[in-house]
Amino acid sequence: MSRKLLLWLPFALVFVLFAVFWLGLKNPDDRIIASNMVGKPLPEFSARAAMPDRPGVTSADFTDGKPRLLNVFASWCVPCVREVPVLLRMQQQGVEIVGVAVHDSSPALATFLAQNGNPYDRIGLDEGGRAQIEFGSSGVPETFVVDGKGRIVHQHIGVVTEQDVPQLLGMLGKAQ
Template sequence: MIRRLAVILPLAAFLLFVVIAIRGLDSDPSRPIESGMVGQPVPDFELEGLNDANPGLAASDLRQGTVTLVNLFGSWCLPCRVEAPQLERLAASGAVVHAVAIRDETQDVEEFLAEYGDPFSRIGMDPRGRMQIEFGATGVPETYLIDGDGVIRAQWIGEIRPENVEEILARMEALQ
């Protein structure tokens, strides 16, 4: 009897481990966490532009009555390159797309825009990644949909994929 038990014990211990592991995976800590800012007005901010010729981005720019998109990106970020064509398509369809360059240098951003296109109406430089916290972003890229009164209405974590474009345009249309 004791022997039978001793032989099955390892299996039982392993099953226990599997159960715990599945529960652990289920409550996986690395899942994208949605910003609690959705539904909130955008925080006050004012960012410098790329250079003297280009205006920066401020919270007041997002309260002008038009629905806008704000894209948090970095020239150093690979998925940002992947989403560039989608942002171009959005801009071509008439959407106003603003950008915040997170922890970036002017020259790098200029090279990035030259390479991957510049669909942005305004670009704010955020050398210290402050906006990432203000918008409640966990990474880069992230894109926020903001209504005419400056309230954040939706958030896309990670790169915008081709299949997201229609959805985004439809939601912008609905809010206008």
């Protein structure tokens, strides 16, 4: 009797194995590592001013009741160029965007902003990627929606495109 049952065991195991393979094929590994900080308060950080005409960034800047976008970018990052026009348009619609430039330098940033435009109200230089790691960000560009109490409510990974704007605006609207 038990021998009969045992015969089914390999089939069951193979079935489980194939189910896993099938699921794995259905959702291929997206290789995107989302931040674990979404829903939590923005951690303590400070990034010194990158440009003479804009202040730097600290976590204290985010607790004044106004929701903001926190954009992690870099002047050496090629895709970042593509999202600047979108960010500029959002800025015109009254969105305050704070930039944190990773592994960057003031001269390189100056060139980048002169060429592409400057959508940022504040730009901080993130030396040694400390702020980036505090946010749980794994690359550039990434954009965080931070509410008025300084809580991260959303993480957008990759370039912000026109299609993403309504969603981001909606989140900013709700995130008082």
